[in-house]
Amino acid sequence: MRITVLRLSHRPERDKRITTHVCLVARAFGADKVIYTGIRDRKLEESIKKIVKRWGGKFSIKYTRSWREVIQRWKNSEGVVVHLTMYGINLPDIMDRIRNAKKDILIVVGSEKVPSEMYQLADFNVAVGNQPHSEVAALAVFLDWYFEGKELRKGFGNARLKIVPQKRGKKVTILSK
Amino acid sequence: MRITVLRLSHRPERDKRITTHVCLVARAFGADKVIYTGIRDRKLEESIKKIVKRWGGKFSIKYTRSWREVIQRWKNSEGVVVHLTMYGINLPDIMDRIRNAKKDILIVVGSEKVPSEMYQLADFNVAVGNQPHSEVAALAVFLDWYFEGKELRKGFGNARLKIVPQKRGKKVTILSK
Numbered sequence: 253m254r255i256t257v258l259r260l261s262h263r264p265e266r267d268k269r270i271t272t273h274v275c276l277v278a279r280a281f282g283a284d285k286v287i288y289t290g291i292r293d294r295k296l297e298e299s300i301k302k303i304v305k306r307w308g309g310k311f312s313i314k315y316t317r318s319w320r321e322v323i324q325r326w327k328n329s330e331g332v333v334v335h336l337t338m339y340g341i342n343l344p345d346i347m348d349r350i351r352n353a354k355k356d357i358l359i360v361v362g363s364e365k366v367p368s369e370m371y372q373l374a375d376f377n378v379a380v381g382n383q384p385h386s387e388v389a390a391l392a393v394f395l396d397w398y399f400e401g402k403e404l405r406k407g408f409g410n411a412r413l414k415i416v417p418q419k420r421g422k423k424v425t426i427l428s429k
Numbered sequence: 430m431r432i433t434v435l436r437l438s439h440r441p442e443r444d445k446r447i448t449t450h451v452c453l454v455a456r457a458f459g460a461d462k463v464i465y466t467g468i469r470d471r472k473l474e475e476s477i478k479k480i481v482k483r484w485g486g487k488f489s490i491k492y493t494r495s496w497r498e499v500i501q502r503w504k505n506s507e508g509v510v511v512h513l514t515m516y517g518i519n520l521p522d523i524m525d526r527i528r529n530a531k532k533d534i535l536i537v538v539g540s541e542k543v544p545s546e547m548y549q550l551a552d553f554n555v556a557v558g559n560q561p562h563s564e565v566a567a568l569a570v571f572l573d574w575y576f577e578g579k580e581l582r583k584g585f586g587n588a589r590l591k592i593v594p595q596k597r598g599k600k601v602t603i604l605s606k
Contacts, residue, residue, distance in 0.1 A: 273563035382592040386450035389569035
């Protein structure tokens with residue numbers, strides 16, 4: 253199963269760090285790719301590419317103008333669209349159905365205002381708890397449930413750096429230059 | 430068990446949204462309180478208090494100058510200190526020990542640079558996967574594991590607003606004015 257994250261309406265000034273966190277979470281928790289809309293931000297792209305180079309894996313980031321087109325293409329290729337929103341069905345009540353669909357997943361992560369059309373286009377509107385919190389947290393917990401925690405042990409190919417877990421302090425192995 | 434989150438080195442300009450997300454995640458995923466250090470930010474405090482008023486529960490936010498004092502007090506009162514860091518022991522390898530301690534937990538969430546002393550003072554340095562991602566995500570996933578997903582169904586007393594989960598669209602019940 254391929255998992256892509258679609259981040260809506262990025263604004264470099266306001267969202268710089270939140271979108272960066274969304275991308276890093278997507279990679280660390282097992283998604284293959286992030287697509288973002290809004291205003292193009294080459295600094296963001298560079299910083300994510302740098303992380304991938306250092307820490308490994310094949311994660312990629314792509315900018316596109318039209319979120320509708322991304323969703324339409326995804327639906328045409330038989331994938332399911334999961335929209336994370338506090339107004340949706342609570343994660344514990346819907347995860348089995350999403351997992352059992354056994355299809356590629358496009359996870360849509362909004363920012364402040366998500367067009368109401370998005371709620372209609374999604375196959376699943378999913379709340380990670382029906383409380384206000386964070387799209388970064390929602391994405392992480394969704395992926396952690398989806399992969400049942402196994403993503404926390406995921407290896408990343410071609411890494412230059414690798415952490416050796418420590419009780420105290422920091423230990424990083426440099427695998428290549 | 431009481432759970433408090435300690436957010437280190439908040440800088441209003443740079444961290445506004447990330448710290449807000451840390452606080453909202455702490456509340457939504459079952460912590461009782463957040464304490465933050467760094468630069469005092471009354472806007473942040475107001476926005477969190479507003480959320481609690483609207484969405485319920487007893488979550489509180491407090492500023493303090495010295496993180497060392499918070500940790501020392503916590504240790505003197507027999508609680509354990511969990512420091513979330515990508516360099517620590519991976520969550521799946523340590524969660525049972527933390528849960529079995531059956532003690533109040535102070536979860537420390539850093540920002541860019543965490544003093545090395547913190548790694549020494551913590552009872553547990555915990556990595557939510559040993560990859561770079563986000564303190565917001567790390568906190569959410571840690572709490573979700575700790576509460577075994579039950580926090581996603583948690584009710585919040587005295588809420589003015591409550592979401593009624595929907596397949597499509599938004600439905601909010603106004604419980605009082």
